[in-house]
Amino acid sequence: VNYNKLNPFNHDFIENNNLSKVYQGMSPILSKEILFRHDNGKDFKTIINEIKESNHLYISNTNEKEYFHLIPLTHLQVTPQVYRLFDGLDQHFDLIDQKERIKQQTSNLLKFISNEYQKNITKLLKLQATLESSKNSDEYRIIGDLLYSNLHLLKKGMKHIELDNYYDNTKIMIDLDEKLSPKANAQKYYNKYQKAKNSINVLNEQINLTKKEIEYFDSLLTLMDNASYYDALEIKEELENLGYLKKKKKINSIRKNKKPAFETYYTKDGIEICIGKNNLQNDYLTFKHAHRYDTWFHVKDMPGSHVIVKGDQLDEYTIRLASNIAAYFSKGKNSSSVPVNYTLVKTLKKPNAAKPGQVILDKYKTIYIDPDASCLEELRKK
Template sequence: MGGVLMPLDGLGLHALVYELKNTIIGSKIEKIYQPDRYEILLHLRKPQENIKLLINSHPVLSRICITTTDKKNPVNPPPFCMLLRKYLESGEIIDIKQKGLDRIIEITFKSWKDEILMLYIEIMGKYSNIILTDKEYKIIDSLRHVDPEMSRVRWVMPGEKYVYPPPQNKLNLLSSNNEDIIGALNIPSTGSMSNHIVKSLEGFSGFLANAILMSCKLNPSDNVDIKNMDRVIDEIIKIKNKLQNNQYEPTLYLEKNEYKDFLPFNFDMFDSIRFNSMSLMVDEFYSIKELKGLINDRSSSLLKIINSNLDRCYRKLENLQDELASGKERDKYKEYADLIMANLSNIHKGMKSINVVNIFSESTSPIEIPLDPSLSPVENAQRYYKKYNKLKNSIKYIEEQIEETIEEIEFLESELNNLQNIDSINEIEEIKNELEAIGYIKQDSKKKVLTIKSKPRHFLSSDGYDIYVGKNNYQNDELTLRLSSANDIWLHTKDIPGSHVIIKTNGNNITDETLDEAATLAAYYSKARHSSNVPVDYTLKKFVKKPSGAKPGRVIYTNQKTIFITPIEEKIKSLKRIED
């Protein structure tokens, strides 16, 4: 399912414009916002209906669609937002159209002064732009200026006349007959079949070209073969007929259960999700992509902090274990000292070693004792006694340090697991707060005290029992120690970082199926998500305790049983998720 990925191809835009014509034409512009440098949000009003039209010119996420997502707006609106408010607010949308099958959309407005204005949305990757003109196509302003130093071909500056980007001389299906399509695609060409289609036909993305070729049982990466082109042309003519008749099947395609791409047409050979609306599909696809991008950006600094501290802890643990191994030789030094004292008459100053019978060994075998020639026999014995006592006292300290270091590693690995399972930006802030509270990040003295903002993941088992899954360590403590009852069931992966899971039993005996589903959640939201036969411990909550002074999320438990689970994502998705 590879190929060249366009943010939104021309055929998808054609379906979107058809849908938007029936939705936004006749609507009044109530308010305009600019949530970030790339994005404009128009709040539209129609009788009995409020609509949010999102226009985005991000290099990768550029799109236009109706959205249901709430956006946080800056306190001080950017200049371009203020200009749009001046010209467009209280106006009316009177038309929307696409330039051929290119990724250019023109929305026509009638302002409150009865002036005609046009907003051009160019969805072109890193060259994407939003441009406002008057009815004579004179540019009033644009989100992104293009001056003569940036382009010798086309300027986008206030006062300049708006002209379309240079044409790519591709065939437009809607203005071409079938003979034109046959002629364009039967021209010999180098390169892959997929690229041949994309270069020949306007508005075709690499993904759409791949889908057409695969539906014809052809490999998209194979070189162009005119002998196989008849089947491809037949499929493309079917696409043309669907475009002409506005017959769309908005379909979101999946790869490894992740959103891969989308098209206004359905191809059965791929895993997919069908939508009733192009706008809803586009909004869903890009909202998820946008959220993942933001999460990756904002979590990267925390990942560095966690991994850096994990490396430090692993090195510290290795050194401590080496010291412990050395310390366990302390009995040997006492034995040396005792043997020296038992053989004082045979030892004199200046000797580098002595062989004596080991009276403390059952075999009474001889043993060689290293000596310091500068010391007397008694001083050599005292040196070994001193070494023995020093190691004896240090071992307890080393063992305490090892236990503390292992606990710190468990905490950091659990934070790493939490960070890899986050669903929202707020959850990143909660993890950051945890790291600040413990001292891994310098805390801002002006910052408010940590409060738990998000709620645990909430699922309903197939038998109707509530199952809760913690999202971070503070939330794990809150869920286990304060929100659950004594006879609820607590689950956690055995010796593996992961979330606390609670089954609310309401005093009942739960079914094996509910237990299996909860254990699957525990394994899925753990470091062992991609493993098989993951051990999951479970016990009644009343047998779970938090040691005094323990780090967030750390508990000890007794009376547990163990169930082995292979976490399957489809099983997780089949559970009802409840948004509290």
């Protein structure tokens, strides 16, 4: 105990931009909360009494980390999960322990996915730069035209020549290969033009493929963020099936015939909701397990879980709950007003030669949701 600091329960508010330097037992995060509330007209003693009398724990998830305290941390601008005090502590530290164990057991997998994602980002930048330079191929054609039009001025052994550019009425200095004849020099520029022109089509194809790879590995990073140990094993299996990772020689026949283990829950009204936690689960859930008149939910234009709700006539509560789940298990987890598409399974199609987890939507509706982990508390396990 630092006896130079004040007991917040016995002293009034003292102006300071870091109250943890003034009061005993006050963390930086609590200091920020008290200053935030004080700036918005809340009395210091009222805040301290709220802490003293609280028997709940408020857990707030942000993009950076998870925070918890005896009072809501309103300055974080997120909706907290609320627990009875010791239940909340168990929840918080169990989650930390679980994430640490998963991190240790799957760190190599996560590292591989992250490296592939970054590698393709770098590749895309290089391809785009090459494409930009290739777009100047018309310059080679113009030079070829000018050389052919002025063959009488060219002689073998010349290193360069200045000609009138009748395309824009300027002078142009052209480098020549002294070992080539005038016609061969002109043809050399035509060849450069044709090569650059052909490369544009190849580059565009490579850019599209690389963008798909970036999208794919970005989706895996999102899925890993929400993955249990067994979900991560299925992600590893997916990468092996696609040839990104080498399969182990030993084949586990039991695992080979096992169905992807998606999660199944029920709402308070007894409606079944299924959640895919990786691409293998998403594919199986949507195209094999779900009935064509079930309702499918997924965040719009970003990676995330497929959510299937049994039935096609859903009330507003169920639609919002399923949309919240889809938003929570997605890259938009820590965002606000996340768009979620929903439609009947019968309208979905699997793209040709597509990677697991990808679908084509036909008719769908969109709802905007602020993701909230408390939606999971409204579900009960199968």
